[in-house]
Amino acid sequence: MTARKTQTMKPATAAKKLDVYLPATPAEFQDGVVSREELNALQTDPPEWLRELRKNGPHPRSVVAARLGVSISGLARAGVTEALTTDEIDAIRTENPAWLEHERATQAEVRRQEAELKRNRS
Incomplete structure (x- = not known):
């Protein structure tokens, strides 16, 4: 053996x-x-x-995206391509820029559509 x-x-x-x-x-x-x-x-x-x-941190983009409630693609569209620290993530949350609101809405819509597809498959 x-x-x-x-x-x-x-x-x-x-x-x-x-x-x-x-x-x-x-x-x-x-x-x-x-x-x-x-x-x-x-x-x-x-x-x-x-x-x-x-x-x-610094945190990888997947963690940054999750903490901000957006997708990794949403981060890229906003020009966030580097790793960020917790303080930098918190500053973005506090500032709540327009791109963050838009990307969160986009992410929420994607999740809603995925949930609807899952319900329709059942």
């Missing part, structure tokens, strides 16, 4: 699964490979650097 090979992933894949911005992670995380066991350990008992990144 052969031993099971340890499953590993690239740092970019692990960062995506952890919902963190890869360039903001420590160098040893970026330069290595992450095993499935290491990823599980990071998820269940995150080290300080991971807790800090999740709390304050």
Whole structure:
């Protein structure tokens, strides 16, 4: 019987699964490979650097979009292409620019249509 090979992933894949911005992670995380066991350990008992990144950012666009209630495409249409910190996200929420209201309305309409399609399929 052969031993099971340890499953590993690239740092970019692990960062995506952890919902963190890869360039903001420590160098040893970026330069290595992450095993499935290491990823599980990071998820269940995150080290300080991971807790800090999740709390304050910078956050990847998927997290920025979710926190603002818009799509990633909506961020791109608004010209937001970089990772943002929690403070920057909060500032956008406070300012509530016209593009944010428009993109939130667009996102709400898309969700409404998806829910309607799901109901019609049932």
